[in-house]
Amino acid sequence: MVLIAASAYPASSAGLNAMENFMRTVKSGKADFVQVVTAPPKDGQAARSKTSRGSFSFVRPQRFRFDYRQPFEQTIVADGQTIWLYDVDLNQVTARKQSQALSSTPAALVAAAVDVKDLQSDFVLQEQPDKDGLSWLQATPKAKDGQIQQLRVGFKGDLLAVLEIADSFGQRSVLTFQNFEANAAVPASTFQFKPPAGADVVRQ
Known part of the structure; x- marks a missing residue:
């Protein structure tokens, strides 16, 4: 474990400290989640939102699973080598090499990286003001060609509470x-x- 010197960040770096402690002390976990995706306004119409629910589990490093149950069933599994995405309605599986698909994604923040120094190879980390009883950390991918523009992670104590994602499509x-x-x-x-x-398998 590579610890960060206290002088490396401002004394008020609650979000960074929470991320550091989360990565250092939480090696596995599971939770339920609610995901709200809001699309940008289009053609003068108001922004539209859709809500999904499911469960999440992970074991560091490199293994995680999202099971979406409502309103549509979908499974995302990272086994350490491959990321599998299974869409039940389409009966289609997409497989991508994990080494090529993971580094600058939200999952890297939550489950893949082993410490904050590891994260800093792919993200610029910035402290954010406390809000809604949570400590916040902003992560901006260093790679400029990905779909993710910015991430914000909220911690309640040293436990993950909220993950906000802004993408290049304005979602x-x-x-x-x-x-x-x-x-x-x-x-x-x-x-x-x-x-x-019988599922259609697409390898990328």
Whole structure:
């Protein structure tokens, strides 16, 4: 574990400290989540939002799983080598090499990186003012060619509470985590994925 010297950041760096402690002390976890995605206004119409619900689990490093249950079923699994995305309605599986797809994504902040120094190779980290009882950290991807423009992470104490994502299409996605269980026992089988029989598999 690479600790950050106290002089490296302002004394008020609650968000950075929370991220540091989260990555250092929480090696696995699971939670329920609510995700609200808001599209930008179009043709004079008001911004539109859609809400999804599901569950999330991870084991550091490099393994995580999102199971969307409402309103549509979708599964995203990272097994350490491949990221699998399974759309139940389309009966389609998309597979991407994890090493090429993960570094500047929200999942890198939550589950993939091993410490803050690791994060800083892909993100510019900036302290944000406390708000809504949470400590906030802003992360801007260093790569300029990705879809993610900016991320904000909110912590309640040292536990992940909110993840806000702004993308290059003007969309804003807010994931709120509930019933977070730090260092939960997550079976290895959680991160094993086999495309269902008959599913169309697209490898990228």
